[in-house]
Amino acid sequence: MKLYFxxxxxxxxxxxxGFLRKCSVSTDLSRAVKFRGSGFxxxxxxxxxxxxxxxxxVISFExxxxxxxxxxxxxxxxxxxxxxxxxLVVEKPPHLAVHPTLNYPLDTLANGYAAWALRQGRSPxxxxxxxxxxxxxxxxxxxKNDRAHQGLAEQIKVHSFTRVYEAIVYGKLRxxxxxxxxxxxxxPIKRKQMAVTPVNSKPAVTHYEVIARYDxxxxxxxxxxxxxxxxxxRTHQIRVHMASIGHPVVGxxxxxxxxxxxxxxxxxxxxxxxxxxxxxxxxxxxxTSDLPPxxxxxxxxxxx
Numbered sequence: 001m002k003l004y005f006x007x008x009x010x011x012x013x014x015x016x017x018g019f020l021r022k023c024s025v026s027t028d029l030s031r032a033v034k035f036r037g038s039g040f041x042x043x044x045x046x047x048x049x050x051x052x053x054x055x056x057x058v059i060s061f062e063x064x065x066x067x068x069x070x071x072x073x074x075x076x077x078x079x080x081x082x083x084x085x086x087x088l089v090v091e092k093p094p095h096l097a098v099h100p101t102l103n104y105p106l107d108t109l110a111n112g113y114a115a116w117a118l119r120q121g122r123s124p125x126x127x128x129x130x131x132x133x134x135x136x137x138x139x140x141x142x143x144k145n146d147r148a149h150q151g152l153a154e155q156i157k158v159h160s161f162t163r164v165y166e167a168i169v170y171g172k173l174r175x176x177x178x179x180x181x182x183x184x185x186x187x188p189i190k191r192k193q194m195a196v197t198p199v200n201s202k203p204a205v206t207h208y209e210v211i212a213r214y215d216x217x218x219x220x221x222x223x224x225x226x227x228x229x230x231x232x233x234r235t236h237q238i239r240v241h242m243a244s245i246g247h248p249v250v251g252x253x254x255x256x257x258x259x260x261x262x263x264x265x266x267x268x269x270x271x272x273x274x275x276x277x278x279x280x281x282x283x284x285x286x287x288t289s290d291l292p293p294x295x296x297x298x299x300x301x302x303x304x
Contacts, residue, residue: 001147005059012055016040019053024154028127029146037064063146070100072124076112081287086148086280087129087141089287094137094266094294098128113142129153130163130233130274135251137292138165138271143279151279156233162275162286163230165238166211168268168298169247170256172222177209180241184234193254194236196244205231206241214302223250223302227272238269250298270295 005023007014014022020030020040030049033040040047042057053059076096082089090109092098097108114124127143129152143149155161185201187193211225224247228238239255242248248256251267275286291299 001063002060003063003150007053007055007057007059009055011053013052015049016042016047016051016053016059017049019059020049024150024157026149026153029149032064033061038062070108070110070114070124070126071106072115072118073106073111074115076107076109076115078109078112078116081139081289082285084278086145086278087143087152089139089141089274091289092132092137092140092271094135094292097134098131098140099126109140129276130156130161130271132271133236133239133267133269135266136165136269136271137295139274139287139289140271141274141276148279152276155276159231160277162273163233163271164273165228165230166270166272166291166295167226167228167238167242168250168295168302169224169226169242170221170250171224171247172213172215173208173210173224173226173247175210177207180204180206180208180245182241182244184237184240194234194240196240202234203232204234204237204241206238207231208242225299239267264294264298266294268295268298 007019011019011022017030034049038061040049040059040061042053042059079091080088081091092109097104099110100106100108110126113126117124127146127149129141129143129149132138132140141152143152182196182204183198183201184194184204185197185199187195188197188199207229209227211227214223230237236255239249239252243255249267249269250256251264270291272291273286273288275284277284
């Protein structure tokens, strides 16, 4: 299959890689086109990703053949909430990374998915549409082919993709609802962390709503159970935004205090609801998962 994108006047002079991102072509797909496919073309002539595009040009590329995916692992279960010929929704437990890295090539959801797909005679290539942190639990949508991935990724770009989380944060939020509108970028000193910063950052918007407040007593401090809706999807967005207003996620040792790490073995953050327009049928689909036991147990603990 071949894809075509016409360069509008406002994209004149952009680097091709930036224009492709603007068209919701993921970095993973761009790399696959470069290394496994036939490359990119501008009006039929080859063009490199570091060259600038011109208004009126038509950028095209063939979807590359599928790769082999990652190493399959049968011991990592895949909890499928919904599945059809184009996409599936899975529930990720806490303490499980979504993707392998160079240093940690195994023990991820991608490895479990590869084994699950191969058992059914399907492609083991893992195409997650939304990303959630290793210690965050909840719903994740996975596309079964590049075309479906492209259509779903576009919805994230235009903010039509529903992502609702629940979290327990430190302290009592003063307002019943609110919005954190603050750009997020790489921390200027701690390079493995993100931060609210105007430098080399991207817009980030998180809406929150209080579900319940828990007063502090002699055993522990005050907490707030919140519902959060993402308008954007930056790395660590909820964790960074809530910490920036003085209410870090409970159990988040990176952006909050170390308290309750022993009890939780992670953070109280759950991707509870996900909604999207099906890339083929056009129907709106929405799924909600139950709060996991670790989350319910901590709610019961602070309610005492």
